[in-house]
Amino acid sequence: MVNTILSPILLGPTVLSPSLAERLEDLGNISAQRLRLSPAPGTASIDDLEVANAEGTTLCELIDQTLVEKAVGFGSSVVAAAILSILRQFVSTRRLGLISGADGMFQLLANVVRAPDVAFVSLKQLPQGRFPTDAFPPLAPELVIEVLSPGNTKAEMSRKRIEYFHSGTQLIWIVDCDNRSVTVYTSPAAAVVYREKDTIDGGGVLPGFSSPVADFFVDLDLGKAS
Numbered sequence: 002m003v004n005t006i007l008s009p010i011l012l013g014p015t016v017l018s019p020s021l022a023e024r025l026e027d028l029g030n031i032s033a034q035r036l037r038l039s040p041a042p043g044t045a046s047i048d049d050l051e052v053a054n055a056e057g058t059t060l061c062e063l064i065d066q067t068l069v070e071k072a073v074g075f076g077s078s079v080v081a082a083a084i085l086s087i088l089r090q091f092v093s094t095r096r097l098g099l100i101s102g103a104d105g106m107f108q109l110l111a112n113v114v115r116a117p118d119v120a121f122v123s124l125k126q127l128p129q130g131r132f133p134t135d136a137f138p139p140l141a142p143e144l145v146i147e148v149l150s151p152g153n154t155k156a157e158m159s160r161k162r163i164e165y166f167h168s169g170t171q172l173i174w175i176v177d178c179d180n181r182s183v184t185v186y187t188s189p190a191a192a193v194v195y196r197e198k199d200t201i202d203g204g205g206v207l208p209g210f211s212s213p214v215a216d217f218f219v220d221l222d223l224g225k226a227s
Contacts, residue, residue, distance in 0.1 A: 028064055029157025037061060037068035050114055051136055060104055063114040071116055072152030076178045079220050081118040081148045084176070088121065091210045098123040108137040109168040115161065119146035121207065141168035143206045148176040162189045172206045181218045
């Protein structure tokens with residue numbers, strides 16, 4: 002394990018940028034190709050998000066009243082599916098709550114709806130302990146897992162961490178398929194990096210859970226000579 006510290010970033014009030022370049026910078030220096038121009042950036046609503054995801058081929062998130070296409074990749078999808086399967090086996094057998102995939106979306110703030118690649122929501126978080134009926138439940142999952150795709154930027158992921166923790170998330174895993182590592186955050190600033198040789202646990206969010214990090218990436222070696 003390698004310990005690293007990131008500079009803290011404060012979550013300030015939403016101020017809509019006047020230019021496209023500034024808007025892209027606010028969103029984390031993302032590619033302009035990921036920005037939906039209809040409805041115009043800064044005017045999109047949750048209803049617009051629901052329509053866009055029902056009609057489009059690429060999943061969108063809502064960020065500061067702007068529709069942003071989620072960065073995707075086949076390798077990251079495969080790894081996310083493996084992590085979801087491992088976590089679900091632990092969570093479902095103990096009836097601890099729900100595990101959602103990449104199209105499970107959460108309303109974190111008034112104008113922010115995010116779709117983590119994998120998320121855990123405990124039973125106590127569910128309204129009256131029942132399955133949520135909202136398309137975008139207004140709650141923050143206790144555990145959020147984001148598997149990096151080629152289109153993700155460092156600034157974008159920093160912003161995501163701030164939003165999740167500000168909304169109540171307790172634990173975030175950022176998974177890197179290229180170097181086969183998992184960076185674990187318990188706040189936006191502090192991080193612990195787990196490598197393939199390490200075993201990761203669920204901390205205070207999922208006590209008793211553990212898994213070899215290598216198990217998250219095993220499918221990436223399918224077809225390779227042994």
